[in-house]
Amino acid sequence: MPWTRRHLLTIEELSVEEIHQIHATASAFKKILGRSVKKVPALRGKTIVNLFLEPSTRTRMAFDMAAKRLSADVISLDGNSSSTTKGETLRDTAQNIEALQADMIVIRHSAAGSPLYLSNILGIPVINAGDGAHEHPTQGLLDTFTMREHLGSLKGRKVVILGDILFSRVARSNIHALTKLGANVTIVGPSTLVPGWFNALGVTVSHDLRSALADAEVVMLLRIQHERQTSGMFPSLGEYTSLFGLNKTRAGWLDPKAIIMHPGPINRGVEIDSELADGNRSVILEQVTNGIAIRMAVLYLCAGGQPEQVVSTE
Amino acid sequence: MPSLWISNARIIDPAGKRDEVGDLFMANGRIVSSLSAADKKKAKKIDATGLVACPGLVDIHVHLREPGQTHKETIETGARAAAAGGFTSVVCMPNTAPVADTAGTIQQIKDSIARTACIKIYPTGCITVGMKGQALAPIGSLKRAGVIAITDDGDCVQSNELMRRACEYARMFDLPIMDHCQDHSMTVGAVMNEGTVSTRLGLRGWPNAAEDLIVARNAILSEYTGAHIHLQHISSKFSVEIIRRAKKRGVRITAEATPHHIALTDEALGTYDTNFKMNPPLRTEEDRLEIIAGLRDGTLDILATDHAPHTDYEKDKEFDYAPNGILGLETALAVSLDVLVRQNKFKLAYVIDLLTRRPAQIVKLDAGTLAAGAAADVCLFDPEEKWVYDAKAGFSKSSNSPWHGQTLRGRVKTTIVDGRVVFADGRITR
Numbered sequence: 001m002p003w004t005r006r007h008l009l010t011i012e013e014l015s016v017e018e019i020h021q022i023h024a025t026a027s028a029f030k031k032i033l034g035r036s037v038k039k040v041p042a043l044r045g046k047t048i049v050n051l052f053l054e055p056s057t058r059t060r061m062a063f064d065m066a067a068k069r070l071s072a073d074v075i076s077l078d079g080n081s082s083s084t085t086k087g088e089t090l091r092d093t094a095q096n097i098e099a100l101q102a103d104m105i106v107i108r109h110s111a112a113g114s115p116l117y118l119s120n121i122l123g124i125p126v127i128n129a130g131d132g133a134h135e136h137p138t139q140g141l142l143d144t145f146t147m148r149e150h151l152g153s154l155k156g157r158k159v160v161i162l163g164d165i166l167f168s169r170v171a172r173s174n175i176h177a178l179t180k181l182g183a184n185v186t187i188v189g190p191s192t193l194v195p196g197w198f199n200a201l202g203v204t205v206s207h208d209l210r211s212a213l214a215d216a217e218v219v220m221l222l223r224i225q226h227e228r229q230t231s232g233m234f235p236s237l238g239e240y241t242s243l244f245g246l247n248k249t250r251a252g253w254l255d256p257k258a259i260i261m262h263p264g265p266i267n268r269g270v271e272i273d274s275e276l277a278d279g280n281r282s283v284i285l286e287q288v289t290n291g292i293a294i295r296m297a298v299l300y301l302c303a304g305g306q307p308e309q310v311v312s313t314e
Numbered sequence: 315m316p317s318l319w320i321s322n323a324r325i326i327d328p329a330g331k332r333d334e335v336g337d338l339f340m341a342n343g344r345i346v347s348s349l350s351a352a353d354k355k356k357a358k359k360i361d362a363t364g365l366v367a368c369p370g371l372v373d374i375h376v377h378l379r380e381p382g383q384t385h386k387e388t389i390e391t392g393a394r395a396a397a398a399g400g401f402t403s404v405v406c407m408p409n410t411a412p413v414a415d416t417a418g419t420i421q422q423i424k425d426s427i428a429r430t431a432c433i434k435i436y437p438t439g440c441i442t443v444g445m446k447g448q449a450l451a452p453i454g455s456l457k458r459a460g461v462i463a464i465t466d467d468g469d470c471v472q473s474n475e476l477m478r479r480a481c482e483y484a485r486m487f488d489l490p491i492m493d494h495c496q497d498h499s500m501t502v503g504a505v506m507n508e509g510t511v512s513t514r515l516g517l518r519g520w521p522n523a524a525e526d527l528i529v530a531r532n533a534i535l536s537e538y539t540g541a542h543i544h545l546q547h548i549s550s551k552f553s554v555e556i557i558r559r560a561k562k563r564g565v566r567i568t569a570e571a572t573p574h575h576i577a578l579t580d581e582a583l584g585t586y587d588t589n590f591k592m593n594p595p596l597r598t599e600e601d602r603l604e605i606i607a608g609l610r611d612g613t614l615d616i617l618a619t620d621h622a623p624h625t626d627y628e629k630d631k632e633f634d635y636a637p638n639g640i641l642g643l644e645t646a647l648a649v650s651l652d653v654l655v656r657q658n659k660f661k662l663a664y665v666i667d668l669l670t671r672r673p674a675q676i677v678k679l680d681a682g683t684l685a686a687g688a689a690a691d692v693c694l695f696d697p698e699e700k701w702v703y704d705a706k707a708g709f710s711k712s713s714n715s716p717w718h719g720q721t722l723r724g725r726v727k728t729t730i731v732d733g734r735v736v737f738a739d740g741r742i743t744r
Contacts, residue, residue: 012514090632111632112516113586132634134516169516200510 003301007119007126010135011176019180021307023145025297026290028310032069033293042300042310043072046103050076051093052129054110058264058288059129059139063106066295075102094118104303107131125302133167139263140173142294144181146287147218150259155182158255160212162187162244163222163271165194166233170263171222175201188212189244192233209244213253220261221246221271237270247273251281259283316358317341317349318733323362323694327369328667329683338367340690343732347686358735362694365727366662369670369682370402370433370691375467375492375546375570375618376643378404378435380426381419382411387623387711389423390430392643395621395710397737399643400693400726403434403674403681404621408445408461409468415440415451417459424460432736432744433729434691436679441466441480441491447473450480457487462677465492467546468593470528472498474535481541490568490677492544495528495553496520496594505634507580507595515583517633520595522550529553533560536567544676545569547620549594551604558613568676570618571605573642573649578602578716588629588636589716592622606658609668616673617665619646623712641715644708648722651697656723662697690733699725709742 003021011019032040048067052060060076067074077097090109097105104125107115112132119126130136144154151157159178165171165187175198178185185203187194198205206212213219224240234240251260260272260282268274277284301307318340326333339349339357349357378392387395389406396404406423408414414423420437427435439456443449445466453464464484470493471477477493484491501520506512508519529545533556536543548554548569557569580596590596608614622639629636650669654660674682681691700723705713729737736744 089627089630091630109632111634114632116586117632132516133518172514172516195513197508197510197513201514 003306006302007115008137008298008302009115009119009126009128011137011140011173011180012135014180016180019141019144019177022141022294022297022301023148025301025307025310026145026293029296029300030290030293033289039069039071041071042305043067043070043303046072046303047101048072048074048104048106048299049097049102050074050106051097052076052108053079054108054130056108056130058291059108062288062291063129063295065292066299069292069296070299072299090114090118091121094122098122098124104299127298127302130169132169133172134169135173136169137173138291138294138298139170140177141298142287142291143174143220143261143263144177145294146261146283146290147259150283151217154178157183157218158186158216159183159218159220160186160188160216161220161222162212162246163189163193164224165189165198165222167225168222174220175203179203186212186216190234190240209250210253213250215255217255217258218261219246219254219258222263223265224267224271241270245271245273246276248276251276261287263287315343315733316356317353318690318730319349319354319357319359320362320367320692320694321359323365323367325367325684326663326666327684328663329369329671330685332684333663338684338692340692340730340733343690345684345686345688345690360694360728365694365696367692367694368666369684370693370729370731371400371647371669372403372673372679372682373401373619373621373643373646374405374616374673374677376404376406376621377409377623377639378406379623380410381422386625388430389426389435391709391711392621392623393431393433393435394742395641395643395708396433397729397731397742398709398726399645400647400695400729401433401643402691402693402729402731403436403679405436405438405462405677407465407467408438408440413440413445414438415443415445417452417455420456420459420461432742433731434681436462436677438463438465438492440464441471442476445469447471447476450476450483453480453483453489454487457489461489462679463490463492463544465494465546467492467494470494470496470498474531477531478535478539481535481539481543485539485541490542490544492546493528493532494546495525495532497524497527500524505591505595506583507597509580509598511580511583515586522552522597522601525550525594526552526556529556533557533565533567537563537565540566542566542568547572547575547594547618548605548608548614549575549597549601551601554604554608554613558608558611561613568615569613570616571609571614572618572620573646573653574640574716576602576606576609576653577649582716586633588631588633589640589714589718591633591636591638592620592640593638606654609654610658610660616676617646617650617668618673619643623710624714625712629714639714641705641708641710641712644710645703645715645717645722647695647726648724649717651724652722690730692730693726694728695724695726697724699723701725
């Protein structure tokens with residue numbers, strides 16, 4: 001089946017086949033990353049604009065890196081330096097970027113739905129690099145890619161997502177990706193941050209860490225944001241850690257071969273003990289590296305490339 | 315002014331318990347029981363075969379944006395939209411710029427109404443100074459200047475103590491207090507109903523409980539003070555149950571539902587279309603059905619549109635940043651006929667009652683009846699005609715409607731105010 005999608009807005013709208021195509025393409029690009037010359041000419045002459053209206057380190061660097069590995073020209077704009085601070089609307093900013101002859105736009109925005117909004121306005125591909133608490137599709141793709149590298153097929157595998165689910169776009173994109181790939185997903189954390197509404201997304205909602213972690217093959221931690229505490233979502237970081245922090249004892253409840261994941265940035269000593277974050281079951285830095293390959297795949301495919309052509313572009 | 319003779323209409327006048335095919339006569343701006351043979355000869359005759367003639371519709375909840383936000387709507391354009399929708403009396407909210415919290419601003423609004431409006435418009439004043447919820451507005455002066463109710467609509471008085479005093483004070487003038495029921499502390503940053511859909515879309519949720527709490531608060535304060543509190547745009551299932559119970563107890567509250575809350579649910583927000591963003595938000599199917607049940611058993615007294623114009627460029631934004639509110643005046647009748655009469659088998663006369671006599675009663679307007687001697691405010695509509703609603707070609711200055719481009723069934727043909735045709739065949743005639 002040829003790749004036909006021009007925008008990557010959500011994982012929710014992707015078919016299983018499309019997820020496989022992205023993973024396969026990323027796999028081919030990952031081989032290139034291991035070479036001494038890490039560049040292919042696939043997007044030579046194309047200009048990609050990274051419009052990051054919300055702060056980001058990892059995602060932005062990975063998109064930057066991915067575009068450069070594909071030989072595209074990259075321009076990055078952030079919220080502080082763009083005209084949005086002067087009151088320019090997103091529509092006007094984006095239309096100007098298109099008028100400047102950009103070939104693709106990667107957007108990170110605090111408002112859910114803004115990538116979809118842009119895709120309805122612009123004639124160029126729009127890639128969602130995270131929209132509010134909605135989705136972060138490339139993160140969900142790179143996380144499931146990493147899981148598959150370790151576990152093979154995810155069908156019937158138990159995956160636990162632990163932490164601040166309510167406001168997490170990473171959680172939502174992973175939930176969609178994992179349920180499409182057939183995994184059994186449990187989300188766990190304090191009841192204020194893991195509300196029952198999520199049942200409708202086809203996951204098990206839990207507030208009991210022990211039963212949630214039992215025999216899990218993957219545990220994915222989400223960053224606990226300090227400001228949640230002041231807004232009354234839970235009493236203190238200390239209490240969070242004592243109830244839901246991942247430590248060595250609790251990691252013992254997992255399947256012996258389980259991997260530990262985190263999209264970053266990590267709060268060491270809050271959601272995860274340092275020794276686990278740095279331990280041999282942690283794949284946190286692999287996630288970062290895979291993030292480049294996944295974004296190369298997404299940029300390449302949405303620019304009109306086909307999965308099977310990756311090799312010939314080398 | 316020529317006399318008017320509407321012939322062969324299905325005349326529905328809930329106030330007079332009338333539903334029959336016949337003729338309706340108007341002279342000197344009043345409904346009359348008959349015209350003399352000589353007057354009939356000179357009368358302007360409107361053949362209303364196949365049409366319903368009912369009292370001009372009454373909407374006690376509209377935003378006309380004047381003064382200060384006349385890029386969205388003006389009293390003139392809002393009145394035209396109302397006329398096109400069959401409304402002959404509307405009550406405008408005071409959240410203008412400046413807000414209507416002084417007699418001077420009320421006078422300004424009344425002057426503009428007298429100068430520019432083709433229908434009857436009645437102003438409301440604020441409950442609190444600047445609509446800030448901190449100190450009582452000069453309610454007595456507002457009453458003297460002509461307001462028919464007080465409200466901080468768009469906002470909600472959070473202090474129970476201040477609301478209690480507002481109730482006690484307004485009761486002295488027998489002014490109804492209209493309240494937009496929302497606990498602000500529970501809705502910080504909220505842009506849609508809290509539930510499975512907001513969870514999926516990653517949008518901040520506005521829980522039913524934030525409405526239910528204030529509805530209950532208002533029932534309690536109304537009982538305690540004896541003031542008449544009118545609960546605006548009820549959207550939550552439990553709120554309906556609270557109101558039902560309070561009314562059984564004899565509490566002096568009334569309540570309204572909007573056409574959008576009986577027609578739509580939060581499932582409509584899947585594409586982040588800001589023309590479905592309003593406050594209170596669209597809720598779930600369960601809520602929608604309970605609101606319809608509340609209208610059926612009289613728990614909810616009336617329909618009101620919460621007509622809230624915003625320009626295209628204000629609505630054309632990220633969902634989080636777009637303002638709340640949608641148009642309602644030009645679509646209310648067709649949507650209500652569809653949902654209540656066709657889908658839920660309400661009697662047509664009952665739905666007309668929800669849109670005429672009852673809302674007039676709540677704010678004690680001399681409107682909503684076709685009794686002889688009453689003001690000749692009449693709406694003629696074809697309950698079956700299908701038409702495509704083009705919000706951009708509508709009479710409102712704005713076009714923010716969820717029904718834009720849709721085929722609606724039930725169309726206003728003629729609107730008459732004080733015996734004068736103000737809207738006919740798709741045109742404003744006055």
